[in-house]
Amino acid sequence: MQPKIIFQDVSVRYRLPKERIRTFKEFAIQSLFRKVEYEEFWVFHDITFHIAPGEVMGIVGRNGAGKSTLLKLVARVMKPVKGQVGVNGKVTPLLELGAGFDFELTGLENIYLFGSILGISRKEMNKKLGEIIEFSELADFIDSPLRTFSSGMITRLGFAVATAIDPDILLLDEILAVGDAGFQKKSLEVIHNFRRSGVTILFVSHNLTQIRTLCDKVVWLDGGKVRAWGDASAVLDQYEASLRG
Numbered sequence: 001m002q003p004k005i006i007f008q009d010v011s012v013r014y015r016l017p018k019e020r021i022r023t024f025k026e027f028a029i030q031s032l033f034r035k036v037e038y039e040e041f042w043v044f045h046d047i048t049f050h051i052a053p054g055e056v057m058g059i060v061g062r063n064g065a066g067k068s069t070l071l072k073l074v075a076r077v078m079k080p081v082k083g084q085v086g087v088n089g090k091v092t093p094l095l096e097l098g099a100g101f102d103f104e105l106t107g108l109e110n111i112y113l114f115g116s117i118l119g120i121s122r123k124e125m126n127k128k129l130g131e132i133i134e135f136s137e138l139a140d141f142i143d144s145p146l147r148t149f150s151s152g153m154i155t156r157l158g159f160a161v162a163t164a165i166d167p168d169i170l171l172l173d174e175i176l177a178v179g180d181a182g183f184q185k186k187s188l189e190v191i192h193n194f195r196r197s198g199v200t201i202l203f204v205s206h207n208l209t210q211i212r213t214l215c216d217k218v219v220w221l222d223g224g225k226v227r228a229w230g231d232a233s234a235v236l237d238q239y240e241a242s243l244r245g
Helices: 024-032 066-073 107-117 120-137 151-162 181-197 208-214 232-244
Strands: 006-015 038-051 056-060 082-087 091-094 169-173 201-204 218-224 223-232
Touching: 006 066, 038 066, 038 082, 038 218, 056 066, 056 208, 056 232, 066 091, 066 169, 066 201, 066 218, 082 107, 091 151, 107 120, 107 151, 107 223, 151 181, 181 201, 181 208, 181 218, 181 232, 201 208, 208 232, 218 232
Parallel strands: 056 201, 056 218, 091 169, 169 201
Antiparallel strands: 006 038, 006 082, 218 223
Protein backbone atom coordinates (compact mmCIF):
# COMPACT_ATOMS: atom_id res chain seq x y z
CA MET A 1 0.00 0.00 0.00
CA GLN A 2 1.39 3.40 -1.02
CA PRO A 3 2.21 5.68 1.94
CA LYS A 4 -0.03 8.70 2.38
CA ILE A 5 2.88 10.93 3.42
CA ILE A 6 6.59 10.42 2.71
CA PHE A 7 9.52 12.38 4.13
CA GLN A 8 12.71 11.46 2.31
CA ASP A 9 16.01 13.03 3.43
CA VAL A 10 14.25 16.30 4.30
CA SER A 11 16.25 19.26 5.60
CA VAL A 12 14.91 22.66 6.65
CA ARG A 13 16.98 25.75 7.40
CA TYR A 14 16.06 29.15 8.82
CA ARG A 15 18.21 32.25 8.33
CA LEU A 16 18.11 34.50 11.40
CA PRO A 17 19.59 38.04 11.52
CA LYS A 18 22.45 38.21 14.00
CA GLU A 19 21.44 41.71 15.08
CA ARG A 20 18.05 42.67 16.44
CA ILE A 21 16.26 44.71 13.75
CA ARG A 22 13.27 46.57 15.17
CA THR A 23 11.51 47.84 12.03
CA PHE A 24 11.08 46.85 8.40
CA LYS A 25 12.55 50.22 7.37
CA GLU A 26 15.73 49.48 9.32
CA PHE A 27 15.89 46.00 7.74
CA ALA A 28 15.44 47.44 4.23
CA ILE A 29 18.19 50.04 4.73
CA GLN A 30 20.65 47.50 6.13
CA SER A 31 19.79 45.03 3.37
CA LEU A 32 20.36 47.72 0.72
CA PHE A 33 23.87 48.35 2.04
CA ARG A 34 24.39 44.60 2.66
CA LYS A 35 24.96 45.08 6.39
CA VAL A 36 22.58 42.35 7.52
CA GLU A 37 24.45 39.28 8.72
CA TYR A 38 22.61 36.02 9.13
CA GLU A 39 23.02 32.97 11.28
CA GLU A 40 21.82 29.64 9.88
CA PHE A 41 19.63 27.47 12.05
CA TRP A 42 18.90 23.94 10.82
CA VAL A 43 15.53 22.64 12.03
CA PHE A 44 15.91 19.26 10.30
CA HIS A 45 18.84 17.31 8.91
CA ASP A 46 17.92 14.53 6.45
CA ILE A 47 14.83 13.21 8.24
CA THR A 48 13.10 10.19 6.71
CA PHE A 49 9.86 8.42 7.63
CA HIS A 50 6.46 7.64 6.11
CA ILE A 51 2.82 7.46 7.19
CA ALA A 52 0.43 4.82 5.86
CA PRO A 53 -3.19 5.57 4.87
CA GLY A 54 -5.45 5.69 7.89
CA GLU A 55 -2.65 5.96 10.44
CA VAL A 56 -2.77 8.45 13.28
CA MET A 57 0.77 9.71 13.81
CA GLY A 58 1.72 11.62 16.92
CA ILE A 59 4.63 14.05 16.78
CA VAL A 60 6.58 14.69 19.98
CA GLY A 61 9.71 16.57 20.96
CA ARG A 62 10.88 19.40 23.14
CA ASN A 63 10.05 23.02 22.32
CA GLY A 64 11.87 24.04 19.15
CA ALA A 65 12.25 20.47 17.89
CA GLY A 66 10.39 21.29 14.68
CA LYS A 67 6.97 19.72 15.31
CA SER A 68 4.96 22.60 13.84
CA THR A 69 7.46 22.98 11.00
CA LEU A 70 6.87 19.35 10.04
CA LEU A 71 3.13 19.99 9.76
CA LYS A 72 3.74 23.11 7.66
CA LEU A 73 5.79 21.02 5.23
CA VAL A 74 2.89 18.60 4.81
CA ALA A 75 0.46 21.53 4.39
CA ARG A 76 2.74 23.05 1.71
CA VAL A 77 3.03 26.24 3.73
CA MET A 78 6.79 25.92 3.38
CA LYS A 79 9.26 23.86 1.37
CA PRO A 80 12.40 21.99 2.42
CA VAL A 81 15.80 23.21 1.27
CA LYS A 82 16.71 19.59 0.60
CA GLY A 83 14.85 16.31 0.15
CA GLN A 84 11.25 15.57 -0.77
CA VAL A 85 7.90 15.64 1.02
CA GLY A 86 5.32 13.51 -0.80
CA VAL A 87 1.64 13.97 0.06
CA ASN A 88 -1.11 11.84 -1.48
CA GLY A 89 -4.54 13.32 -0.73
CA LYS A 90 -6.43 16.46 0.27
CA VAL A 91 -4.89 18.10 3.33
CA THR A 92 -6.93 19.97 5.92
CA PRO A 93 -4.61 21.88 8.27
CA LEU A 94 -5.56 23.29 11.66
CA LEU A 95 -2.14 24.55 12.62
CA GLU A 96 -2.41 27.79 14.56
CA LEU A 97 -5.07 29.59 16.51
CA GLY A 98 -6.91 31.88 14.08
CA ALA A 99 -4.87 30.85 11.03
CA GLY A 100 -6.92 31.55 7.92
CA PHE A 101 -9.34 33.84 9.75
CA ASP A 102 -9.96 37.58 9.38
CA PHE A 103 -10.59 39.08 12.82
CA GLU A 104 -12.63 41.96 11.39
CA LEU A 105 -15.14 39.61 9.75
CA THR A 106 -17.95 37.88 11.60
CA GLY A 107 -17.84 34.27 12.66
CA LEU A 108 -20.23 33.38 9.82
CA GLU A 109 -18.13 35.21 7.22
CA ASN A 110 -15.02 33.45 8.51
CA ILE A 111 -16.67 30.06 8.00
CA TYR A 112 -16.94 30.82 4.27
CA LEU A 113 -13.46 32.38 4.20
CA PHE A 114 -11.79 29.39 5.85
CA GLY A 115 -13.77 27.04 3.61
CA SER A 116 -12.56 28.86 0.48
CA ILE A 117 -8.95 28.60 1.70
CA LEU A 118 -9.49 24.85 2.05
CA GLY A 119 -10.88 24.70 -1.50
CA ILE A 120 -14.54 24.29 -0.53
CA SER A 121 -17.15 26.16 -2.59
CA ARG A 122 -19.79 28.39 -1.03
CA LYS A 123 -22.48 25.93 -2.19
CA GLU A 124 -20.78 23.08 -0.35
CA MET A 125 -20.27 25.23 2.74
CA ASN A 126 -23.99 26.07 2.75
CA LYS A 127 -24.74 22.36 3.15
CA LYS A 128 -22.38 22.11 6.12
CA LEU A 129 -23.24 25.45 7.75
CA GLY A 130 -25.79 24.23 10.28
CA GLU A 131 -23.55 21.34 11.33
CA ILE A 132 -20.57 23.67 11.78
CA ILE A 133 -22.44 26.22 13.88
CA GLU A 134 -24.04 23.53 16.03
CA PHE A 135 -20.76 21.76 16.67
CA SER A 136 -18.91 24.97 17.51
CA GLU A 137 -21.64 25.96 20.01
CA LEU A 138 -21.42 29.54 18.74
CA ALA A 139 -24.92 30.19 17.41
CA ASP A 140 -25.38 33.20 19.70
CA PHE A 141 -22.12 34.81 18.53
CA ILE A 142 -21.87 33.75 14.89
CA ASP A 143 -22.74 37.26 13.56
CA SER A 144 -20.24 39.03 15.84
CA PRO A 145 -16.74 40.08 14.66
CA LEU A 146 -14.09 37.47 15.36
CA ARG A 147 -12.06 40.03 17.32
CA THR A 148 -14.71 39.78 20.05
CA PHE A 149 -14.22 35.99 20.36
CA SER A 150 -12.13 34.37 23.06
CA SER A 151 -9.25 32.09 22.06
CA GLY A 152 -11.37 29.06 22.94
CA MET A 153 -14.22 30.26 20.72
CA ILE A 154 -11.85 30.78 17.79
CA THR A 155 -10.46 27.29 18.24
CA ARG A 156 -13.95 25.79 18.35
CA LEU A 157 -14.90 27.57 15.13
CA GLY A 158 -11.72 26.52 13.33
CA PHE A 159 -12.03 22.92 14.45
CA ALA A 160 -15.70 22.79 13.46
CA VAL A 161 -14.94 24.02 9.92
CA ALA A 162 -11.83 21.87 9.42
CA THR A 163 -13.52 18.67 10.50
CA ALA A 164 -16.77 19.21 8.62
CA ILE A 165 -15.33 18.76 5.14
CA ASP A 166 -14.23 15.10 5.13
CA PRO A 167 -10.45 15.47 4.77
CA ASP A 168 -8.06 12.79 3.49
CA ILE A 169 -5.30 14.09 5.77
CA LEU A 170 -5.94 16.12 8.92
CA LEU A 171 -3.18 18.16 10.60
CA LEU A 172 -3.73 19.13 14.24
CA ASP A 173 -1.28 21.31 16.18
CA GLU A 174 -2.05 21.54 19.91
CA ILE A 175 -5.66 22.14 18.94
CA LEU A 176 -7.06 20.16 21.86
CA ALA A 177 -5.13 22.22 24.39
CA VAL A 178 -7.63 25.09 24.17
CA GLY A 179 -11.30 24.93 25.10
CA ASP A 180 -13.32 23.54 27.95
CA ALA A 181 -13.48 19.88 28.92
CA GLY A 182 -16.82 19.35 27.17
CA PHE A 183 -15.56 20.62 23.82
CA GLN A 184 -12.31 18.67 24.15
CA LYS A 185 -14.33 15.50 24.67
CA LYS A 186 -16.42 16.21 21.54
CA SER A 187 -13.27 16.92 19.55
CA LEU A 188 -11.68 13.65 20.63
CA GLU A 189 -14.81 11.78 19.54
CA VAL A 190 -14.55 13.41 16.10
CA ILE A 191 -10.90 12.37 15.79
CA HIS A 192 -11.80 8.80 16.81
CA ASN A 193 -14.51 8.78 14.12
CA PHE A 194 -12.02 10.00 11.51
CA ARG A 195 -9.62 7.30 12.64
CA ARG A 196 -12.28 4.60 12.20
CA SER A 197 -13.17 5.94 8.73
CA GLY A 198 -9.55 5.79 7.52
CA VAL A 199 -8.51 9.45 7.62
CA THR A 200 -4.76 9.95 8.04
CA ILE A 201 -4.02 12.26 10.98
CA LEU A 202 -0.87 14.03 12.17
CA PHE A 203 -1.24 15.18 15.73
CA VAL A 204 1.13 17.49 17.61
CA SER A 205 0.56 17.71 21.34
CA HIS A 206 2.42 18.00 24.62
CA ASN A 207 -0.36 15.92 26.17
CA LEU A 208 1.22 12.47 26.02
CA THR A 209 -1.91 10.83 27.43
CA GLN A 210 -3.89 12.04 24.42
CA ILE A 211 -1.18 10.81 22.07
CA ARG A 212 -1.17 7.35 23.71
CA THR A 213 -4.96 7.22 23.37
CA LEU A 214 -5.24 8.44 19.79
CA CYS A 215 -2.09 7.48 17.92
CA ASP A 216 -0.97 4.28 16.21
CA LYS A 217 2.58 5.52 15.73
CA VAL A 218 4.77 8.32 17.01
CA VAL A 219 7.73 10.18 15.54
CA TRP A 220 10.11 11.74 18.08
CA LEU A 221 12.04 14.77 16.82
CA ASP A 222 15.22 15.75 18.60
CA GLY A 223 18.21 17.84 17.55
CA GLY A 224 17.12 18.07 13.93
CA LYS A 225 16.82 14.30 13.58
CA VAL A 226 14.21 11.58 13.94
CA ARG A 227 15.29 10.14 17.28
CA ALA A 228 12.71 7.34 17.11
CA TRP A 229 9.75 6.37 14.93
CA GLY A 230 7.32 3.49 15.28
CA ASP A 231 4.82 1.98 17.69
CA ALA A 232 3.29 4.76 19.78
CA SER A 233 3.69 3.09 23.16
CA ALA A 234 7.33 2.11 22.59
CA VAL A 235 8.41 5.52 21.29
CA LEU A 236 6.55 7.39 24.05
CA ASP A 237 8.23 5.20 26.69
CA GLN A 238 11.63 6.25 25.28
CA TYR A 239 10.61 9.90 25.08
CA GLU A 240 9.27 10.02 28.63
CA ALA A 241 12.44 8.35 29.90
CA SER A 242 14.50 11.07 28.21
CA LEU A 243 12.38 13.78 29.85
CA ARG A 244 12.91 12.24 33.27
CA GLY A 245 16.62 11.95 32.57
